[in-house]
Amino acid sequence: MAVTLTTPNTLLGLYQPKGTVAKLASNIATVVLGTLLITLCAKINVPVWPVPVTMQGFAIAALAAAFGMRIGVATVALYLVEGALGLPVFATGGGLAYLVGPTGGFLLGFLVLAAVTGFAADRGASGKPLALFAAMLVGDALMFVLGFAWLALMAGQAGWIDQTNVLGSAFAKAVQPFIVWDILKMALAAVTVTGAWKLISKR
Template sequence: MAIAPARSLYESIAPTSSTARYASYGVAALFGSILIALAGKVVVPFWPVPATMQTLAIFVLAAAFGRKLALATLALYMFEGAVGLPVFTNGGGFAYFAGPTTGYLAGFVVAAGLTGWAADRGLDRNALKLFAVNLMGTAIILALGAAWIALVFGADKAVAWGVGPFIATDVIKAALAAAVVPAGWQIANLFRR
């Protein structure tokens, strides 16, 4: 019986026994949620607003993990924030979900699912294809973020506050993430030879 090719980069390096594999999924989701939280604390000075590295981490993890593990990682991240752990950029707690970033948090989950889905179909092996998927994910994050801002602060603020300040940095992060995972595949393939 032939072994099916790995659907994600993580699956290509994960243990093969079922018990060890499921334990590794739990460790990977925990590690991923911590990485997303840390990336949210890394602030890069940029005009007109500073940028965090959260979307970069989310796109890299989603492409490396595939859809199911990416969504599990984001669910764990959201749970950690909801119970009060300071994993979000400005803290944590259930009340945080009523703040101005709620739309972006929802967008993170949807974008991770999209990028993970694309990775499951092999698009993570090609930087240009992965960049296109990451751009779609970026558009989803910005659209949901702007929609929430429009709901909370008014439609006139949606584009000015919710989209405009983030376009340039988010495109750069989508491109960086699109370069990292295909390079990871090349490294993994070298070790299999």
């Protein structure tokens, strides 16, 4: 467990090599490739302000469900580090300033989404569509809470927020429009992973 960082209940756990060095190399490669997938999904976006609609949430939920909590969180953490170092991995660029901008809370919330989804996957949810979908929704909801709290804290510096109704304005512009989108993304991620699990299990 300490070497593989995953469990037999995940898709990654089913295909781990036997050697210790090979397992470690496999885990590292998985994390790095995972950040590339998240980056690609970040570029699939509708550029609305202040928070663009992207496919990052789908990628993170699917990766965490397929790889488990520790690999999922490690992948998102490396992704955020890459962005903080200036690599253009986010929807519209990169850099430390991006992390403290309007989307900063949502980006950090991706860690929570990965943790909750991966936790459920490690305990056997990868083959249970409703259980996995429910876990993804919980993680996604917590991500929204963190993102909304972040926006509320920086509301005084945001010109797009109605200063006479800070909480209502932040919710209406940066949370409410994305709820349905995220439910659909979580559903797609759950169906994708559980479908892959069933296909692989039959083989």
